[in-house]
Amino acid sequence: MRARPPVTDWATDFDHLDPRWVTDPFPIWDEMRTACPIAHTERFQGVYFPSRYADVRAVAYDTDHFSSRRIIVRETPPPPIPAPPITSDPPEHRPARMVLLPAFTPDAIKKLEPRTRALCNELIDKFIARGTADAAVEYAQEIPVRLIAHMLGLPENDGDLYRRWIKMVLEDGITDINAVIQASTEMQQYFMQHVQARQQAPGDDLISYLTTVEFKGQRLTPENVIGSLRLLLIAGIDTTWSGIGSCIWHLAKTPPDRIRLVKEPDLMPLAIEEFLRAYAPVTMAREVKQETTINGCTFKPGRMVLLSFPAANRDPEMFPDADKVVIDRKENRHAAFGLGIHRCIGSNLARLEMTVAVEELLKRIPEFTLDGNVTWSEGTVRGPRKLPIRFA
Amino acid sequence: MADPKRLKIRVDPDKCQGHNRCKAVAPELFVLDDYGNAREAGDGTVPAGMEDKAYLAKSNCPEFAVEIIED
Ligand code: HEM
Ligand code: SF4
Numbered sequence: 001m002r003a004r005p006p007v008t009d010w011a012t013d014f015d016h017l018d019p020r021w022v023t024d025p026f027p028i029w030d031e032m033r034t035a036c037p038i039a040h041t042e043r044f045q046g047v048y049f050p051s052r053y054a055d056v057r058a059v060a061y062d063t064d065h066f067s068s069r070r071i072i073v074r075e076t077p078p079p080p081i082p083a084p085p086i087t088s089d090p091p092e093h094r095p096a097r098m099v100l101l102p103a104f105t106p107d108a109i110k111k112l113e114p115r116t117r118a119l120c121n122e123l124i125d126k127f128i129a130r131g132t133a134d135a136a137v138e139y140a141q142e143i144p145v146r147l148i149a150h151m152l153g154l155p156e157n158d159g160d161l162y163r164r165w166i167k168m169v170l171e172d173g174i175t176d177i178n179a180v181i182q183a184s185t186e187m188q189q190y191f192m193q194h195v196q197a198r199q200q201a202p203g204d205d206l207i208s209y210l211t212t213v214e215f216k217g218q219r220l221t222p223e224n225v226i227g228s229l230r231l232l233l234i235a236g237i238d239t240t241w242s243g244i245g246s247c248i249w250h251l252a253k254t255p256p257d258r259i260r261l262v263k264e265p266d267l268m269p270l271a272i273e274e275f276l277r278a279y280a281p282v283t284m285a286r287e288v289k290q291e292t293t294i295n296g297c298t299f300k301p302g303r304m305v306l307l308s309f310p311a312a313n314r315d316p317e318m319f320p321d322a323d324k325v326v327i328d329r330k331e332n333r334h335a336a337f338g339l340g341i342h343r344c345i346g347s348n349l350a351r352l353e354m355t356v357a358v359e360e361l362l363k364r365i366p367e368f369t370l371d372g373n374v375t376w377s378e379g380t381v382r383g384p385r386k387l388p389i390r391f392a
Numbered sequence: 393m394a395d396p397k398r399l400k401i402r403v404d405p406d407k408c409q410g411h412n413r414c415k416a417v418a419p420e421l422f423v424l425d426d427y428g429n430a431r432e433a434g435d436g437t438v439p440a441g442m443e444d445k446a447y448l449a450k451s452n453c454p455e456f457a458v459e460i461i462e463d
Contacts, residue, residue: 332451333453339454340409341409343409343410343455
């Protein structure tokens, strides 16, 4: 697989799939931030990497020069597969986003809390007697898959299908473009049958909402609806899985924080925000649309920019003790859910899932430790993919 | 603290992107519209005793959309 040579200079030849970057990117980013705050590479047909908060923010806000039509750095750019609003720029972006927002407000998401708690406990029931678990595979992974299925009104057991498509798009697709195309075709067919069924008999789920919602007096076309569903699936699962996994990983290797959260459960909201800051799962990308200069670096059209919210979140200029996880950090303007017009639509849902997942786990299993090797996903979404824990 | 200053908050609607952090840390001081974007509750006056919450909301808004005005 690894046709690319190992990296010798992170400032001018970085590779975000290098095993060192995948396992522990933080020292690399710290070095970049001081040596060369906007690094670049000729790999992947040319990519820039701003590592300071201010520069990440500047790129995220500048939709004139930086386009979202490509948001993943790949070896070969695929034919554009639009997934509004995440792949849209102004002015198309806003209407596509407005359609989805009402389904994701804090009040709308709050209704999912009972199902989320029940779901977490059902999962814990399956492994608690064993005294060990893979918290990434048996717990973190299952929560967003089942909850999104629940929200869309789809069988919770179709999770294996979703995970297959997501892996094809986000991981295999970085080097194998056919995987992306194949996954899109399969999703299209799968969702089409469900959309048609809801058009006949709408229910109280998100697919029904999308098939019946009117925008400027018009319903969405089935293609629009399917595009949104595809996006919600791709955007909502690996991301949250990674967020939950990183929380558990941190608590497994940091007993003082785990003990404190058991004793002071009111700290949970602050702690979750801090985990989101320190282990932000998502790195997006932009395509340079027009030449521009930020912080002395010229961005050339056609090249990509990795928009690393995780690196921005570790910038000591923005966050005192940026490299420390401070679970009661009070001022926390972290960028884990993005900055500017593409702010994550699912942020309230993701926060609910992360909070409930950690709360229920700590209630049932207040003491646990790491129990073997942890592996991490690579590319757009970073989180533990194997997370063995022991609690007997 | 003797007689704290009267504070007023304001959400800049052009900057707010609906992260809902303000609402989470100071639910009494903000209201959300149907799309999850925030506005100051009422005329933005911060009731006595809630000054800390107002500052917390400001310092947790990722878009720097929350302003605090000291009367
Ligand atoms: C911890 C979990 C999550 C993280 C860290 C995360 C992160 C992000 C980030 C950084 C963006 C900005 C993309 C950009 O600037 O190009 C984004 C956008 C988006 N996210 Fe999430 N996300 C998470 C969970 C979810 C969930 C659960 C859903 C929905 C079910 C979701 C749906 C979306 C959508 C639809 C967008 C596009 C918004 C737009 O372009 O206007 N995300 N997410
Ligand atoms: S935290 Fe900031 S961006 Fe988010 S809703 Fe409040 S004012 Fe708007």
